[in-house]
Amino acid sequence: MEKTKELPSMGKVFLVLGGFLALAFAFTTLGISIHLAIFSGWFLAIGVGLSLGYTYEELEDAISDGIHNGMSAVIILLAVGALVGTWISGGIVPTIIYYGLKTIHPSIFFLATLIICTLTSLSTGTSWGAAGTAGIAMMGIGAGLGVPDPMTAGAVLSGAYFGDKLSPLSDSTILSASMSDVDVIEHVKGMFPASVVGYAIAAIGFTILGFNVGGGSTDLNRVNEVMNAIEGMYNINPLSFLPLVIVIGLLIMEKPSIPVITFGSVLGIIWGIGFQGLEPVKAIGTAWSQIPKDTGMEFIDSILSRGGMQSMLWSVGVILFGLGFGGLLDEIGILEAIAKKVEKGINSGGSLTVTTILVGFLGNLFGSAMYVSLILTPKIMEKKYDELGYDRKVLSRNTEFGGTLTSGMIPWSDNGIYMAGILGVSTLDYLPYMWLAFACIGVSIIYGFTDKFMYRVDDEATDDGMTV
Template sequence: MGSTRLPSMTEVLAVMVGFIAIMFVSINVLGLPIQLALFASWFLVMALGVRLKISYESMQSGLINGIHNGMEAVLVLTTVGALIGTWIAGGIVPSIIYYGLSVMNPQIFLFAAFIICALTSLSTGTSFGTAGTAGVAMMGIGHSFGIPLPLVAGAVISGAYVGDKMSPLSDTTVMTASLCKVNLIDHIRSMSLVSAPAILIASVLFIVVGFFYISGSVDTSRTTIAMQALESHFTISLWLLLPAVIVIGLLTRRFPAIPVITFGAVLGSICAWMAQGVSPVEAIRIAYVGNAMQSNVEFLNTLLNRGGIESMLGVVALILFALGLGGLMERVGILKAISNGFLRWANNPGRLTISTMLGGFFGNFFGGAAYVSLITASTITEKNYDDQGVDRRVLSRNAEAGGTITTPMVPWTDGGVFMATTLGVSTLGYLPFLWYHMLVIAISIFYGYANIAIWRTTENIEPNPSSSERGIQAN
């Protein structure tokens, strides 16, 4: 059935070193996809399982169970792919970008870039899609303003991860809620207590810094060109923002995510047909293959060739391999061994918060993807939350802070590679300017030690003496 003992920390360390070697050689030396590196890592963990005399059947069961636990995220991701494709073809995403550009002011450009990317990511649920569309536009405009590109990239990525972390359309948001067994909207509400002040402070920082780099008289022709290009290829209208309002409204009212997002994709197809002149059959087909058209404007070519279920298949494979790896680590006992180490140290909400974040960073560093980090952050520390009577809404919030948020901070993760490649700035170049990310981490740790928004469950058997009674009772 399983191991007669947990792996020693020496054995765990050996597996982790091997994992780093596989990831580094596969991605940086051989240039292989991260999916293959994760797949190869399965057998590294299995080798430890064989040493611990765990049967292959038991390990396979753990692998399949790990994949099964995350299948909701896979299903949501496929519907999100359809939604992004149809929302671009229907002019919904272009309208969001257009109206964002229309209020652009050079001296508050960094703030505007942060907010535009935040709104785009909240409406699409994808940091990658945001960076590849609105983010690319912001990089070009920022370059024309003479602002250092690492600083612009910091504003873009900060905004892009607001939605990746907070949007009910985001696969990582849905996956974290599922892994932590927390209602999706409750998870978002919990995160908002940290994200709201982080967004506010980051906004102030981007406004202040913007005045140091931008004079009052700069050439805004790049913005004009972008807006004219959008108008030439799309019908732009405030009415086209309505599908985004409807979808987010339905999700906020706790309607199931998959049918709501699918409904949003249908609305996108209708908009493509009725507002953009796309044939009905093509408008439906775009939901699978994504939107594709060519123009003489590089910005539009980047913007338009996006979305579709087909575009998500590589990410789906990544999720499956990552989930399988997490299931294997759970079955072999790696996560339990690490959790026991944290259990002895994390004896108050502050340390509990840090241990969850370290678990998330651990997953990004060794797993190379947000999906792995969310598994490690939640699985390694979930029992500690239950034992201390801390509500799992705190677990899910901290898992996102340590997992999703740290993904673009590691050069070899999928997020780090994508952002550096898409925006043309190295990970270490933009890292000092990820102010939203740093604020989320800092505020989360502060909340833990100050016992702010640390809700308690009724099953708190052994309340920790260092935890005050200021925690709010869970509903």
């Protein structure tokens, strides 16, 4: 006879989550790979699961299901790795960097980075693709201009996540809407008031930062040296923009991202052979591992030596372990137990908004993957929204802000790992400059407590956004 299963007590919740955080902190401090901390967390969760009446087979299936649900992210990660590797060796990224250094004034560099990455992610529906193409190019331009890498990474992420959130093509947007039982377009409309205000705040901040950091302090000799080094190593040709146009065009046409990104890497191989004179075998090989570059300038070599599937394997390992851990947490009800504990204090739109965003953040913190957060948060919080009479698009909005916008803040989450690896900046270094995330979350919380744009079921919103 099957054992009766119950939600874990707060003591058991603390054992799993507190134990995992302690292991992550200790292993990181000692220089031990975070992989082992997450893997150890599996057995804390398995032990608690067994005590709650689950069989080992059920818990093992939960691990497999968690990994299965996030496999598309792993495949995209490898495909983007191949794209970056071939686009650098094929001269596509170096060409973008070269012309960027030639045309973008340092004082507007951060704003330009924000806008370029916004347009890329908005049109393609992928923050990862935007960071791996336009983002890595802007990192190179920033390095050439002499601006701090963490600031550039913050502008890249702010643009990439804004476009990703508001694009109907985005998998996170579709997942947030579907898990909340909301039409995708209604979900985007629901996010728009908070997202636009948050974006304006971030844009003003990066504009001010640009004038303070790049307004006159840039060493033009350094810029010329980088341009000369790139020109000496690559055949710079305007035709190298064509693969970027083709890939973005295909994604805009709603073609599947994995085949499109893979096709982009094939174009990179062709460009490497045709424009850079690489031997075919060597050009194909850059899809797996990049050819090390030596321009004599370490800061630009670190960018031009990135890419290839092999460079993503460390990240793939962490994501797989994290997805398995998230599957276990979902199965044994860890986050649900936390939500039930805190939902007793939810009595307004403000406390509801804060709690939802917090649950989304915890999904990333302990589930190690944005998908875990976007799947669990609506499931945990939906009853409270229905009880208080709020439209589900408020749930989907807060889920997106808590799940998508905080995903890049966690060093061991799928987004944190990917962004840090592709941009060459540690998560904790770029975290203070994720201004879009902080602004949107802050605006959403303000809306919650002031009852602005907190849409209610069967009610129409007035022109000023107040519910009636």
